[in-house]
Amino acid sequence: xxxxxxxxxxxxxxxxxxxxxxxxxxxxxxxxxxxxxxxxxxxxxxxxxxxxxxxxxxxxxxxxxxxxxxxxxxxxxxxxxxxxxxxxxxxxxxxxxxxxxxxxxxxxxxxxxxxxxxxxxxxxxxxxxxxxxxxxxxxxxxxxxxxxxxxxxxxxxxxxxxxxxxxxxxxxxxxxxxxxxxxxxxxxxxxxxxxxxxxxxxxxxxxxxxxxxxxxxxxxxxxxxxxxxxxxxxxxxxxxxxxxxx
Ligand code: PXP
Numbered sequence: 001x002x003x004x005x006x007x008x009x010x011x012x013x014x015x016x017x018x019x020x021x022x023x024x025x026x027x028x029x030x031x032x033x034x035x036x037x038x039x040x041x042x043x044x045x046x047x048x049x050x051x052x053x054x055x056x057x058x059x060x061x062x063x064x065x066x067x068x069x070x071x072x073x074x075x076x077x078x079x080x081x082x083x084x085x086x087x088x089x090x091x092x093x094x095x096x097x098x099x100x101x102x103x104x105x106x107x108x109x110x111x112x113x114x115x116x117x118x119x120x121x122x123x124x125x126x127x128x129x130x131x132x133x134x135x136x137x138x139x140x141x142x143x144x145x146x147x148x149x150x151x152x153x154x155x156x157x158x159x160x161x162x163x164x165x166x167x168x169x170x171x172x173x174x175x176x177x178x179x180x181x182x183x184x185x186x187x188x189x190x191x192x193x194x195x196x197x198x199x200x201x202x203x204x205x206x207x208x209x210x211x212x213x214x215x216x217x218x219x220x221x222x223x224x225x226x227x228x229x230x231x232x233x234x235x236x237x238x239x240x241x242x243x244x245x246x
Pocket of ligand 1: 011045092192216
């Protein structure tokens with residue numbers, strides 16, 4: 001099976017920094033450690049309220065880190081201007097509500113088609129690879145395709161938060177969406193809420209090309225260090241790809 005890329009989301013290093021308003025811990029240092037630990041990319045969400053990652057963080061990530069940057073962004077004129085200026089390797093369009101604790105669902109790619117079209121086009125024309133963060137639902141994959149976005153990232157939050165038969169149902173939907181997305185020519189990624197306990201079935205999906213993981217890794221880093229946490233996640237992903245069951 002193709003090697004699965006791991007994008008490490010460093011937002012919550014900035015959450016801890018911002019709790020005291022100073023300069024540490026530094027998310028750019030986390031990005032550099034992630035690179036040393038075998039991450040394939042760095043993911044950061046510049047939220048409209050700047051609750052974790054700041055404009056200066058994005059500026060430094062672009063200048064100081066060699067790994068490809070995946071900028072998560074809301075579909076707003078302000079974020080578009082920032083993305084066009086920094087020209088990250090990839091931009092993942094996410095829905096954003098100020099009152100939410102984290103990105104709660106996928107973007108309504110089908111319903112927002114006409115609003116998203118100029119944004120996707122502007123990013124693409126500027127050389128950024130656009131991905132849409134969507135629920136595992138064919139309607140949104142079809143919309144991504146018709147918008148000309150080359151990538152979809154499937155939301156794994158509901159799969160991670162559920163148990164038993166419910167989790168199996170969410171997993172089946174993610175599998176089906178990965179197969180369908182690939183069939184219509186999209187590259188399929190996944191992320192949100194993944195941990196050591198939930199990553200293997202997602203990593204084992206043959207069509208999957210990239211996982212973006214943050215909160216769990218930053219939490220685990222408190223106990224074992226960031227490099228060890230990333231190395232363990234990488235190992236679990238590789239074992240799942242190789243059909244090794246833990
Ligand atoms: N992918 C997307 C599109 C996200 O919005 C997030 C959360 O910022 C993640 C992946 C990573 O999720 P988590 O921090 O729960 O691992």
